[in-house]
Amino acid sequence: MTTTTAKTTIEFNDKVVRQFMLASIIWGIVGMLAGVFIASQLNFHQLNLTSWLSFGRLRPLHTNAVIFAFVGNMMFAGVYYSTQRLCKARMASDLLSSIHFWGWQLIIVSAAVTLPLGLTRGQEYAELIWPINIAVALIWVVFAVNFFWTLAKRNEPSLYVALWFYISTVITIAILYIVNHLSIPTSWTHSYTIFAGVQNGLVQWWYGHNAVAFFLTTPILGIMYYFLPKAVERPVYSYRLSIVHFWSLVFLYIWAGPHHLLNTALPKWLQMLGMFFSLMLWAPSWGGMLNGLLTLRGAWDKLRTDPVVKFFIAAVTFYGMATFEGPLLSIRAVNALSHYSDWTIGHVHSGAMGWNGFMAAGLFYWLTPRLYGTKLYSQNLANYHFWIGLVGILIYVGAMWVSGIMQGLMLNATTADGTALVYPNFIETLTSIRAMMGFRIIGGTLYLVGMIIMALNIWLTIRKGSPVNETREVAVIERTQRDTMGLKETFLNDPIACMFGGLLLVLAWLFLPPGADIAALLCAGVFGVLAVKRFQAGHRRWSQWYESLLHNWLPFTVLTFVAVALGGLVQIVPTVLVNRAQNVEDRIQQPYTPLELAGRDIYVTEGCYNCHSQMIRTMLPDVLRYGDYSRLGESIYDHPYQWGSKRTGPDLAREGGKYPHSWHYDHMKDPRALSIGSNMPAYPHLFTDKFDQKTLWKKIAVMTQLGVPYPAMTETEVKTKAVEQGIQIVKELEVQGRSGALPDTQIVALIAYLQKLGKFDVPDLEGKLQGTPAGIPFPLKPGIPDGYRTSSVTK
Amino acid sequence: MYKRIIYDSALDWVPCLAFGVTFAVFLIFAVRAIRLRKDSAEKLSRIPLDD
Numbered sequence: 001m002t003t004t005t006a007k008t009t010i011e012f013n014d015k016v017v018r019q020f021m022l023a024s025i026i027w028g029i030v031g032m033l034a035g036v037f038i039a040s041q042l043n044f045h046q047l048n049l050t051s052w053l054s055f056g057r058l059r060p061l062h063t064n065a066v067i068f069a070f071v072g073n074m075m076f077a078g079v080y081y082s083t084q085r086l087c088k089a090r091m092a093s094d095l096l097s098s099i100h101f102w103g104w105q106l107i108i109v110s111a112a113v114t115l116p117l118g119l120t121r122g123q124e125y126a127e128l129i130w131p132i133n134i135a136v137a138l139i140w141v142v143f144a145v146n147f148f149w150t151l152a153k154r155n156e157p158s159l160y161v162a163l164w165f166y167i168s169t170v171i172t173i174a175i176l177y178i179v180n181h182l183s184i185p186t187s188w189t190h191s192y193t194i195f196a197g198v199q200n201g202l203v204q205w206w207y208g209h210n211a212v213a214f215f216l217t218t219p220i221l222g223i224m225y226y227f228l229p230k231a232v233e234r235p236v237y238s239y240r241l242s243i244v245h246f247w248s249l250v251f252l253y254i255w256a257g258p259h260h261l262l263n264t265a266l267p268k269w270l271q272m273l274g275m276f277f278s279l280m281l282w283a284p285s286w287g288g289m290l291n292g293l294l295t296l297r298g299a300w301d302k303l304r305t306d307p308v309v310k311f312f313i314a315a316v317t318f319y320g321m322a323t324f325e326g327p328l329l330s331i332r333a334v335n336a337l338s339h340y341s342d343w344t345i346g347h348v349h350s351g352a353m354g355w356n357g358f359m360a361a362g363l364f365y366w367l368t369p370r371l372y373g374t375k376l377y378s379q380n381l382a383n384y385h386f387w388i389g390l391v392g393i394l395i396y397v398g399a400m401w402v403s404g405i406m407q408g409l410m411l412n413a414t415t416a417d418g419t420a421l422v423y424p425n426f427i428e429t430l431t432s433i434r435a436m437m438g439f440r441i442i443g444g445t446l447y448l449v450g451m452i453i454m455a456l457n458i459w460l461t462i463r464k465g466s467p468v469n470e471t472r473e474v475a476v477i478e479r480t481q482r483d484t485m486g487l488k489e490t491f492l493n494d495p496i497a498c499m500f501g502g503l504l505l506v507l508a509w510l511f512l513p514p515g516a517d518i519a520a521l522l523c524a525g526v527f528g529v530l531a532v533k534r535f536q537a538g539h540r541r542w543s544q545w546y547e548s549l550l551h552n553w554l555p556f557t558v559l560t561f562v563a564v565a566l567g568g569l570v571q572i573v574p575t576v577l578v579n580r581a582q583n584v585e586d587r588i589q590q591p592y593t594p595l596e597l598a599g600r601d602i603y604v605t606e607g608c609y610n611c612h613s614q615m616i617r618t619m620l621p622d623v624l625r626y627g628d629y630s631r632l633g634e635s636i637y638d639h640p641y642q643w644g645s646k647r648t649g650p651d652l653a654r655e656g657g658k659y660p661h662s663w664h665y666d667h668m669k670d671p672r673a674l675s676i677g678s679n680m681p682a683y684p685h686l687f688t689d690k691f692d693q694k695t696l697w698k699k700i701a702v703m704t705q706l707g708v709p710y711p712a713m714t715e716t717e718v719k720t721k722a723v724e725q726g727i728q729i730v731k732e733l734e735v736q737g738r739s740g741a742l743p744d745t746q747i748v749a750l751i752a753y754l755q756k757l758g759k760f761d762v763p764d765l766e767g768k769l770q771g772t773p774a775g776i777p778f779p780l781k782p783g784i785p786d787g788y789r790t791s792s793v794t795k
Numbered sequence: 796m797y798k799r800i801i802y803d804s805a806l807d808w809v810p811c812l813a814f815g816v817t818f819a820v821f822l823i824f825a826v827r828a829i830r831l832r833k834d835s836a837e838k839l840s841r842i843p844l845d846d
Contacts, residue, residue: 086842160842226843235840240828247824252817269809276813283821546827550839563820 006476012084014469016097017077018371021364023105024073025455028360030112031065032451036444038062041681042648043437045672048681052116055681056607060127061115066352067125069108071216074360076104076143078223079166081367083147086163086226087154088474096146103139107132119189122604122640123204125211126180130191133181140177144170151553152483155474158551161242165222167557168250172214172564179568180207184705186698190601194706197589197635198266199576201643205260206568213253214564216351217319220359221249221288224316228295231308231366237294241287248284250560252277254567259330262339263617264643265632270571271332277567278330285323292316307382311362314390318354322347336619337412340647342433342440343404346397353393353447361385361454368458374465381457389450396443403436411647412621421624426650427677483552490555494538495545498531503566511574584633587760591637591708592753594700594722598691599753601699602746604640606683613644614653614757627654627758634760637708649680654758661729662736664751687741691749693719725752 041047041055048054084091091097110132114120120127128136147170151163180203183191195203229236236242258266258274293316296302302309325347329338338344369376376382410429413422423429490496505527508520535542549556592600603609616622616630623629630653635641644651659667666673669687671680697715704710713721726743729751733741741748 082843156842158839158842160839162843229840229843233844235837235844239836239840240831243828243831244821244825248817248821251820255813268806272806272809273813276810277817280814280817543830550835 007473008476009471009473010088010090011469011471013080013091013094013097014371015467016091016094016101017081017367018467019101020073020077020080021367021371023101024070024077024360025364025451025458027065027069027073027108028357029448029451029455031062031070032444032448034058034062034065036441036448039437039441039444042679043434043441045679045681051118051606051683051685054606054683056610057116057118057120057605059607059610060120060124061112063125064111064115064127065108067211067215068111071220071352071356071360072104074356074363075169075215075219075223076100077367078227078363079147079219082162082223082226083150083166086156086160087150088156088472089150089154091146092149092153093146096142096149100139100143100146103135103142107135107139110135114189118605118607120604120607121181121183121191121193122607122609122642123180123193123200124609124645125208126204129189130181130183130185131188133177133183137174137178137181140170140174144174148553148557155477157477159553159556160226161236161239161246162222162226163553164246164556164560165218165225167553168246168560168564169214169219169222171557171561172210172218172250172254175561175564175568176207176210176214179572180204184702186702187695190695190699192639192699192702192706194639195576195641196637196639196706197641198632199572200639200641201261201264201266202258202270202575203572204641206254206257206572209257209260210254210564212348212351213249213256216356217253218249220356221245223359223363224288224292224312227363227366228292228312228316231306231312231362232296232299232302234295234297234299237291237297241291245284245288245291247563249281249288251563251567252281252284254564255571256281256330258571259335260645261643262330262332262335263619264615265618265630265634267575267632270575273571275330275332279327281323282327285326286320289316289320289323292319307379307386308362308366310383310386311358311365314386315355315358315362318350318358318393322351322355325350336617337408338404339617340613340645341404341408341411342400342436343408344645346400346404349400350393350397353389353396357393357447357451358389361389361450364454364458368461369465370470371468372462372465373468374461377457377460377464381453385450385453385457388453389447392443392446392448392450394443395446396440399436399439399443403433403440406436407433411625412619414621414624418620419624421621424625426625427675430648430679431677483554485548485552485555487554490552490558493541493545494531494534495542496555496558498527498534499562501527502531503562507570510570584631584636584763586633586762587631588633588763589636589638590756590759590761591703591710592756593725594696594713594718595691595725595749595752596756597699597703597753598693598696598722599746599749599751599756602686602691602750603642603753608652609642609644611644611646611648611680613647613651615643616651616653622651626651631760633763634758637703639703639706639708649678652754652757656755656757656759660736661733661751661755662738664754665733665738665741665747668747668750683747686747686750687745689746690744691722691746693722693744696722722749 037047038055038058041058051057080091080097111128114129114132115127119129121129147166151159182194184194185191193200225236225242255277256274258270259278260274262271262275293313296309296313303313328334329344329347365376365382407429410423410432414420415422502524505520505524509517509524511517512520545555549559614630614635616626616628618629634653635643663674667675668683670682671678697713697718700710700713700718723743726748729748730741730743733739
């Protein structure tokens with residue numbers, strides 16, 4: 001029982017909630033406007049008005065704006081509002097709340113400026129340059145401190161399940177963001193990720209998928225568990241189900257990232273792991289959805305009359321649909337059809353517009369009257385918003401399903417004997433989905449109109465009322481009544497010791513060399529028996545420890561951390577350690593020359609990865625269309641990797657040598673001159689802008705530091721090599737009838753890069769054997785991985 | 796060991812291990828949730844409505 005000492009009146013910090021809410025609406029409209037614009041660019045290439053308004057640069061702006069600006073601000077509004085009520089305490093620090101808000105907006109503005117300028121890291125949803133990455137990490141820490149500080153001074157002993165979801169978000173996003181953004185700067189605006197090739201792919205999608213999980217899902221589920229019961233005025237259908245929902249979801253989600261890399265060069269066991277955990281995600285996701293829907297028990301009539309409930313229930317339904325579709329797309333056979341196609345685009349938009357967008361709308365319509373002490377200006381406008389938005393989503397998602405499945409089937413179609421493609425011309429498949437791409441514009445526009453109606457409705461509501469900070473009388477509880485477990489009690493107990501010990505031994509079994517792994521397995525068996533005996537002797541203590549989780553944020557946070565760290569460790573650590581040249585069997589990528597590296601940076605800057613993949617999957621149609629399937633060693637020096645996730649244009653993994661320089665020269669000038677029906681933008685600025693010679697030497701130095709086997713070169717040598725290769729390409733262009741190109745222009749560097757794609761060496765097996773140390777491969781320290789090779793640069 | 800991590804398809808044991816681990820986690824928390832006392836569950840579920 002909780003003993004109370006006194007009652008006090010607290011005033012919640014609702015100002016920060018209002019700020020985040022308004023920011024979410026404004027940025028949401030900006031992000032969706034960018035979405036409609038880039039959707040239009042796919043059909044009308046003329047809309048690529050200038051370099052900074054081209055599809056490749058604006059698409060990251062759209063995705064970052066919707067994820068981090070729209071949903072991010074909405075999530076913070078919901079978290080700040082509900083956390084204060086669930087803790088019966090004002091946010092711990094107004095200053096930290098304020099720094100969090102303004103810092104986050106500054107980050108968004110920085111992103112909005114840098115992305116169109118082509119300043120990017122070249123990884124999806126992780127494009128922002130390194131100074132902004134540091135700002136994000138710092139602001140996240142500010143948020144975390146403020147959040148946990150508030151938990152520590154709460155006046156409610158129990159931690160409601162919504163707070164569990166928020167804790168998992170705070171912890172996991174910090175881990176994911178920091179690991180995936182580890183980079184070495186080459187200038188104030190450029191860096192290379194420390195991961196390459198398959199490592200980079202794995203870490204990127206561990207981050208990317210779990211950004212969806214822990215940024216777009218868990219906090220919104222927390223919001224659902226708080227605001228849906230509030231809206232329907234009855235408790236959640238099953239609190240017990242919410243407990244199972246939380247732990248199953250948090251444990252499972254973190255393993256599912258590799259499903260973004262199915263049928264690629266990723267090791268098969270990781271593909272299997274990603275696929276199976278994705279399939280198992282069905283259960284907790286649907287458990288949560290049903291828990292949300294059944295909360296409406298006995299109050300379904302509200303669905304007819306209350307737009308807030310309408311938005312919430314439609315959002316939860318979209319959550320169910322998206323989390324049904326996600327596991328479906330993670331089945332390798334289905335993924336062979338859907339991957340790189342618009343089906344995936346439809347899937348993410350049903351989640352973003354249906355689940356996130358409608359939860360945001362329900363939240364804002366519920367919050368605004370309370371935050372401004374008045375009634376909503378117009379229920380009718382809210383209803384219009386709902387129906388226009390819903391029709392918009394359905395048109396959008398339906399069009400993308402048809403487009404994705406149609407193009408996927410066409411791209412994979414082979415003749416009856418399986419020796420030739422039915423549709424060998426990529427453009428033919430693109431042309432066939434043009435109508436669907438048009439419907440996407442209509443669907444997106446309708447959704448945007450709904451958002452504008454909401455903005456208008458909320459603006460008119462705000463004008464009617466005035467800002468109100470809720471005050472409430474609460475019973476102040478003694479410190480001894482909450483968070484009774486300190487660090488010692490958290491870590492020094494049987495359940496934690498058995499869990500950590502067991503995990504370590506199982507990991508040792510999985511990843512130690514033969515012999516040692518069997519010993520670890522035997523130890524794990526003995527340890528398991530001992531743990532069972534300890535449990536039999538003191539199961540009440542074990543039960544008490546679990547019960548204490550419901551009232552203590554520290555052990556709860558530790559357990560959440562373990563659950564999410566486990567999946568990451570098992571997947572990423574071994575792959576990061578083994579992806580070295582001496583471990584690759586048949587092919588090793590040739591390092592880029594200085595000019596080719598400069599060209600690669602231009603490829604990244606222009607966002608070519610948004611439409612072109614560089615990964616020929618282990619599938620017959622891919623091999624027939626693009627050439628021999630991509631090997632793991634063929635992108636081993638790619639910082640960042642450019643495998644891509646969408647093919648609006650063809651794969652480029654073996655583009656090198658496929659066409660003469662003149663073809664690329666003409667294609668960049670006017671893609672439709674060579675590919676009739678292409679929707680690729682023209683890149684006239686590449687013909688006048690110079691490639692970056694100033695920091696090229698630094699870039700080579702960083703690449704060397706990361707393990708790419710470049711010979712020692714001075715700054716002058718790097719520049720000289722680049723210009724010499726540029727002169728050579730210009731000469732060849734002249735021979736091919738294209739005069740006037742300058743050797744230091746971006747087009748020349750880009751041609752050099754494109755012509756290098758797919759070039760590899762066959763490893764010297766004898767050298768490999770000499771270079772591979774025997775026995776246990778520790779210590780696991782980074783270094784130049786393949787010193788035995790003679791770099792192609794020196795040849 | 797390195798080669799095994801890169802090239803082992805492991806189709807025979809990864810799915811079973813994934814299922815086993817997940818089922819264990821699910822079972823532990825399902826049991827804990829079922830054993831949560833009814834009055835505690837009710838009290839916890841009413842926290843958002845406790846205005």
